[in-house]
Amino acid sequence: MITIFGIFIVLGGIATLFLRLFIKNNPTLNWFSTRKSIQIILVGAALSVISGMFFYAEPGTAYAVQYPWGGQKGVFRQGINTKMWGRLIPIQFELPIKYVIPNGEGEVGEQSKYANVDIAKYWAFSDAVKARIATSVVISINTEDEHQFLSVADRNKTERNLIRSRIIPNIDQAIKNTCKLMDAQDYISGQAADFDRYFKDQLENGMYQLEEFTLNQKPDVIGDSTTIRTVVNKEAKQKRFKIKVRNGEIIRERGNSLKAYGLTVIQAVVTEIDWEETFDKRLQLQKEEVAQTQLEKQQAEREFYRAQKEKAKGEANKAQERARLEKEQIQQTIEAETKAKVAEFNLVEERKKYEVAQFQAKTKKTLADAEAYQNAKLVSAGLTPQERAEWEYKTSVGVARELKELKLPQVYMEGSQKQGEGNLLQSLIGAEMAKNMVQKRE
Incomplete structure (x- = not known):
């Protein structure tokens, strides 16, 4: 901006010199003497030079400065630094990348110039249920190793290109692989934490290599002592995926890791999932069934505790009667013992x-x-x-x-007596x- 302003000042000074040659007796132009015009040109040139020689580094941003003669350096501190008419590649210390679910009007909400926000995509779980998965990922660049930072900046040219060509593809691949590892039903049944763990682990250490296996489900047998029917599921053989493991170690895709670019995953979580309509209906039915089951369970527990209460009451009555009978028995025993002693x-x-x-x-x-x-x-x-x-x-x-x-x-x-007595x-x-x-x- 200062460079452009300096150029305009230089052009203005040159214009006053030429106008004074063609326009005479103009009070305004007469004020701009040749000396003043030259001073204006020099000020504009100085502004243009200063803006090309220095730049202001914003806080929380790293800069790769590439000089015209081929050298380059990294700037990680805010303030005024020299660039000597070189090229600047600014990259934030932390890069927020979010997938959000749009509202009813298709909007993604409030935008920020410091965050990369996109509309969440549809992903298919292993049971073919699709859902929009909203994620929040924060990536940190390496500010300790200047050489690695300059290499990343040189290869990606801009921060936006780094996000679009390196980070987002890794995020998408991690979500895809994680969805293959579980069913939608498994996710809502308690494996949401596993989903986040698999997702973050792949972003940090590289993508899993998956292998396909067939899960053979045994048919259900329904019946009693007289009639037995076998219920066979048409989808008894369902294709599933699992992580390849060799010698107890997880096998990962080579070269497909954010670590290779000196990037560290600070945060990687699933913030929201928008299931497809058919699965939402199934979930609603399951919720109603669960609610009914819970109600019946509570009723059964109530009956159980009522029976326990009656049982406890009967035991208390039995104990009371037993105590009464034992008391009578003790009294009779004492009386009998007294009579025996008297006798x-x-x-x-x-x-x-x-x-x-x-x-x-x-x-x-x-x-x-x-x-x-x-x-x-x-x-x-x-x-x-x-x-x-x-x-x-x-x-x-x-x-x-x-x-x-x-x-x-x-x-x-x-008694007996002797004879003669x-x-x-x-x-x-x-x-x-x-x-x-x-x-x-x-």
Whole structure:
């Protein structure tokens, strides 16, 4: 711009010199003296020279300066730099390239002079479903290696040519290869992240070499124990593509990489996909089916939890009843154990009473034996017949009275006796009668 302005100033100075030769007595032309005209020409020439010698480098832009004598240099800093009438090839540090889906009027929205914006193209997935794929890619140039930058600038001449002839073809090839690796159904079912990963990896490291393979689908068998029908899909054999791999390494296309131009992929993502109308209808049906399935699932879960609630309630009732029965059982057990203990104590008490009665009976028998022995001695000492008869009478009367008053144990157990030994009852009666007789005689 300064050069053109300087040229106009030079032409104006030359014009004033020639006009003064042909037009006389003109106040305006008389003001432009020969000296002033020459000064104007020199100022215009200086402006033209200055604009050819220097240029202003904008921030965020690298410049390849190619001199008329064949040399060149790279400028990566903003400010005023020399170009010495050389050619400038400006290239931005980062090159934004976007594919956008047009609106209903066919417009792509707001444009920017720093971004390359194009309308998104239709691409076919492996199941032949087509869609417009909007992408956002940011490419960075190499500002560290001046030689490589100058080589790229020299081979591509302009930034626009670099984008159109090098970068966009790589983007298109990466999208095409990635679409071949999956179905549209796979993309919407959770492989969108894989799509972005494959897309960026190919831009950074080179295009995949793909090989075709056939996916044989087994026919579905529908039926029960009596009837079986085989449903065969007409598209049972579907052509698919996969990445070629050798010795665990991915095989890529040679020479088809942005790295060869010193370009680095900063960003490569899919921002939007506009599916074809038929697939949109299929997606809508799937959404409705999924919504219905979710509703039925929720209803089934509700019934399940209701059944679990009833089951838990029944278990709680069972536990409560079990606790009640266990409490009753414990009470009955304690009562039974108490009765058993009482019976055991009673048995011990009766046994003690019996033992006491036995000892008392033995004591009385011993005393009776002693009294009988004494009486026998008295009798053997000599009684008159009259005294004997009187003694026998009194003895019988006393025996009768003693038998009446005699208190024997309620329980009596008789064991075996040796031959010649008398009955305990007889011994007791005899002892008591003998005792009474002795007392009366005294």
